[in-house]
Amino acid sequence: MANPFAIIWVFCAIPLLFIRLPLTSAYALSVAAMIVVINSLFFASNLDIATISRLALAGGLIIIAIGIFAKMHITVTRQLSDTTELLKGTLEAISQGVSVIGADKRYKLFNQQTCDLLHLPASLLASKPTLPEVVQYQIDRDDFRDFGEVTPDARAYIFSRGVNVDEHTKRNYVRKDAQGRFIEVKTHPMPSGDVVRTYADVSQYENVSKQLRELLAEQQVMSQLILQQVRQRMIDSMTSLALTRDNETGLHIQRTKLYVKTLAQAWSGGEGYRERLSNDRIEKITAAAPLHDLGKVGIPDHILLKPSHHTADETVIMRTHAILGETILLAAAGNDYTPDSIFNIAARIAGGHHENWDGSGYPSRKQ
The missing domain is CATH 3.30.450.20 (PAS domain)
Structure with a gap:
């Protein structure tokens, strides 16, 4: 005699085998399988009609549940497939x-x-x-x-x-x-x-950025060259201004320029000066040297050009040329507070070129 429960489990598994078939076909096969099994139970077992009916009802409910599950599975699978295809299409459409x-x-x-x-x-x-x-x-x-x-x-x-x-x-x-x-x-x-x-x-962006950086670098170099030329013209103009005030001072300026360069080059090899007197710094000091007496443009002619010795009061006025020169050159430096800028170097030279090693000089009596 056939085991009724084994038969029911077998026919209930049938819809799972046909889950990929249309639901109507799956239901038809399931119902057919249920009819076959009920007939088998009716003729091959001594079960009464009530028991077979209950088994048939249970089998039918299981088939319906499996059908619902199959429908949900098919729907979810279709949605997942559509979403996957949409995602793939989206990914392929993206330029990145x-x-x-x-x-x-x-x-x-x-x-x-x-x-x-x-x-x-x-x-x-x-x-x-x-x-x-x-x-x-x-x-x-x-x-x-x-x-x-x-x-x-x-x-x-x-x-x-x-x-x-x-x-x-x-x-x-x-x-x-x-x-x-x-x-x-x-x-x-x-x-x-x-x-x-x-x-x-991002090649286009990077190439454009590189070109801009190169242009900015070239512009910076050109700006530096123009700035150097402007500064040199200012120095030349200031030097010429000093020359027009006093011929003797003009000759003195040229001699001082040569002396400063010679001394700086000699000291550059000495201990304590090697780092402080680089070639670039020596060139700036040499270029700034002609401006050391620039402050004399603010000294009255009757004192500056006086052929005889100055009186005590005239000497006080004459000595202000150091401070005047420093003030003019610091004004020319503007907001450039870099110690190695040529105007700041020139200002220090103008303000201190009459100081002495022993502190007997002027205007600040530095040692």
Whole structure:
């Protein structure tokens, strides 16, 4: 005698075998199987009609539940398939490369733009390699030959080969590939533990930025040259102004310029002066030397050009030329407080060129 429960479980499993068939077909097969089993129970067992009816009812309810489950499964599967296709279509429509890397650092998803931008075969990413394996593949292929065009963050990442790197830290870097393109790589950690990486060709932006930097550098060089020329013209004008006031002073200015350069070059090799008297500084001191008597333009002619000795009062006025010269040159320096600027050097020379080693000079009696 057939086991009724075994038979019922067998026919209840039938709809699962046909879950991919249309629901009407699945229900028809299930009902047919139920009829066969009921007949088998009726003729092959001594079960009464009431028991068989209860079993048939239970079987019918199970079939209905399985049918509902099958319908839900088909609906969810169709929605998931549609969503997957939509996601794939969206990924392929995006101009950027997009890849999803799991918590185990294996590639889970990628679009064709990722392969194109990274110049990677689709079969490689389709095999679900780990991120360090892909980085090593790129290193072996010499993708990172031009480190001069790679940002420091990218260099550190490449040197690490993606090993022991916290990919769940948001980062952004730019590197230059073997084809000369600038690729911007962004890492976006996800709450699920996955990481989304995006890749974009920013070559146009980087090239324009490079051209702008070069233009700015050229402009800075030109500005410095123009500034030097302006300063030199100002120095020449100030020197000429001093020359027009006193011929003897004019000859004195030229002699002083030669003396200053000779002394500075001689001292530059001595202990304590070697670092302070570089060639550039000596040139600035030499250029500034002619302005040491510039303050004499503020001295009245009857004192400045007096052929005889000055009186005590005249001497006091005459000695103010040091302070006058320093004041004029500091005004010319403006907001440039750099100690090595030529006008600041000239101001210190003008203000201190009458000081003596023993403190007997003027105006500040420096030692």
